[in-house]
Amino acid sequence: MKKTFYSNGKLLITGEYLVLDGAKAFALPTQLGQNLIIEDGENQKIQWKSYDSDGSVWFEDTILFTDITNYIPTETETVKNTLTTILYQAYLQNPEFINLNQGYNIQTELTFSRKWGLGTSSTLINNIAQWLSIDAFELLNTSFGGSGYDIACAQNDSPILYQLENGKPIVEKITFDPEYTNEIYFVYLNRKQSSKTAIANYNVNKNQNLDSSIAKNNLITQEVIHASTVESFRHAIERHEAKMSHLLETCTVKELLFPDFKGTIKSLGAWGGDFVMVISPKNPADYFFEKGFSIMFTFDQLILE
The missing domain is CATH 3.30.230.10 (Ribosomal Protein S5; domain 2)
Incomplete structure (x- = not known):
């Protein structure tokens, strides 16, 4: 059977x-x-x-x-x-x-x-x-x-x-269905990051006083899911990326790989691999393809709704 x-x-x-x-x-x-x-x-x-x-x-x-x-x-x-x-x-x-x-x-x-x-x-x-x-x-x-x-x-x-x-x-x-999902893309960075390794590194290096970081994360998370405009969504995402960069003592993925990109880029999950989220008013496929990153999804192509 x-x-x-x-x-x-x-x-x-x-x-x-x-x-x-x-x-x-x-x-x-x-x-x-x-x-x-x-x-x-x-x-x-x-x-x-x-x-x-x-x-x-x-x-x-x-x-x-x-x-x-x-x-x-x-x-x-x-x-x-x-x-x-x-x-x-x-x-x-x-x-x-x-x-x-x-x-x-x-x-x-x-x-x-x-x-x-x-x-x-x-x-x-x-x-x-x-x-x-x-x-x-x-x-x-x-x-x-x-x-x-x-x-x-x-x-x-x-x-x-x-x-x-x-x-x-x-x-x-929760419900997340803003009008600007057509400006959200997901790009694969051509390498898989080990979640176990990333978590182990975080546990070794993290600041022992995490209360402030967690409180700020929770506030930004609420801003992200309730953002009514793409501008407010992008601003919240950029703040989140900056604070995690400070906490992890590492550069953001945009600073490392895409400093000339005119838009917002955020690491997802374990920093350093897998997918990034891109916020751009126009389809950024040509930009990423020229950089060697050919796998990209729109929000509607990838996300279950």
Whole structure:
């Protein structure tokens, strides 16, 4: 019997890094995501095959049930080890998927390139949680780590405000449909940033007194989601970018890569890779193409509404 599960990808618009310490984050689920297809197998093993958005197989392996039940942590970060860690933590929440079955043939299918940083791991974790009827946020915490905003995006089909209160996720569905979305674009920077590495660096280097930074972030986040004009939206985004640049002690992406661009550019999620958000009155495709960045989406092409 075949079962199919689907989860949305994500973009974090405000609150990057600070969301880990309780700041409010504004995030947008994407139209692109990932499918998980489960079929019965045999021989006490999982035959796993993962497809990229172009139909190519980017990972294929066999995981024995005993690899999961007798799991031994390792610091070697291979795809198989990471996947086995996730399945082991899922097993702790719901051992019946191993104890009561003979095996599985499992496929994952991305509808975005796995290089884009739109949530390859979060969509997988949420799909596994759906399959096994377990808590996706707990599965994330025990396996991969992170704030969980990406899990909230995987589960919701509208913009969200996300916050951790005493370590517990608070998700608020909101409306974000201003008239100026035709001036918002998303450009891929041709490299994927490791969320785990970025978070580890933030935790090492962050200022221990974050209350002021979180308060300012929360005010700006409210300005962003309630901005009635593109000018006020752009101004709030630029303030957010400047304050995060100061907090992270690093240059903004515009300063580093696009100092001559006549418009607003904001890093999204882990600074240094994946997508940036661009605010421009005219389509900026030619500018970015000349700089070597050919993958660009309009707001309506990428964001789930």
